[in-house]
Amino acid sequence: MSVTVKIHDNSTLTKKALMTSIDSFDSHGEMIGNGYRNVIKIVTISGERYNIKEFKVPNMVNKIVYRFFRKSKAERSFLYATRLLNAGILTPAPEAFVEYKSAFTFGSSYYISKQLKYDFTIRKLIDEPECDDYDTILRQFTQFTYRLHESGIHFLDHSPGNTLIIKNGDNYKFYLVDLNRMAFKTLSYDERLANFARLSPKDYMLDIISDEYAKLIGKPQEDVRERMYFFSQKFSSSFKKKEAFKRKYYFWRKKKR
Template identity: 80%
Template structure:
């Protein structure tokens, strides 16, 4: 398939260095996560470490949609990263995106960013509720999310692994990753509170988050907490149903095969 390579104007990457790297993507590099759907790897390119996300080849319908009607996940990640940085929101430096397309269908795509050396993610606060500076981190993260909302950024994948955190003295810096699902608009009150639903079903986390957010938007804490609980429980229930369906479906498919 013909390939399109778009490199950020500030990147040191070249078309040749990207092509050489993608040739060895399948058998080299440090794998991040399971690689079950999308494959994320850290690779060295000319002495620098880069994070390369290879998106799963879309289904038959989306091969046409992404070819003609909608920007690919790779392109959206690239564009949204720059839009975040322009808005003063941190994310690993966008370097390039790559798309393979034929005359009629869309194929493989990749998004490349600079590898960020971070300390932990929000998941640490879920797994280690007794970790040092727990409440301060959570309150600063809530302030960060409030700034997203104030800037009209609706991060649809605002989940535990998608905010990288670096300690900076007594403060923390927050970097968004997995950027292809975003909206840029004025958020309603309910959209703001529902945006925390993917983070954790833990009541003690929501108690702190709701307390801090209530102060920031000048609303009663009890009201904000109740709405956050509602959206969290709603998401959790929906997630469990989807997982149960997938389990049943994949078991049936495996049995059939």
């Protein structure tokens, strides 16, 4: 297979050091998560800590699609990270991406970013509703999402684990991760409100989010809250059906690592 290696102009990585880490990826590094779909590891290269995400090898149809017709998840992650930073939206620094291809199919791919030391994710607000600064964090997060929307950024995987948060004095900084599914366009009113649907089914969270977003967008709070409830319930129902289907028909699948 041929190998494509693209290193960011601002990166200090060398191709040789990067490929040494990719070649030993299976046996080295600190695992994040369970590796069921994609494998994410923290790897030290030349004294610096990097986050390397190995994307699952696509099925036969997508092997052809990604080879000839569509950018890979690794390349999209790299390009979208650069685009976010140029728009003033924080994300861990993009360092590189690596792709393996044959003449007719697409194989493995990797996205490399700088490892970010963060304090928590949005999931903390779901698990710990009594945590300090709950209301402030959620309102600042809503303001952050509003800035995304105003910038024409539709983050399709806007879910609890995909926003890393760093406390900065009395304020909070928000960093997006898992970037390969995005659209860049003018968002409709419903698209904006539906973008919060993956975050939480908790009414008390949506009450705060809808109150803050209504102020920002200049719409009646009751209308914003009602639409957010609708989209959240719709997503939860769809998610439960998909999970039930997977348990019934894909029970034989095992974790990758």
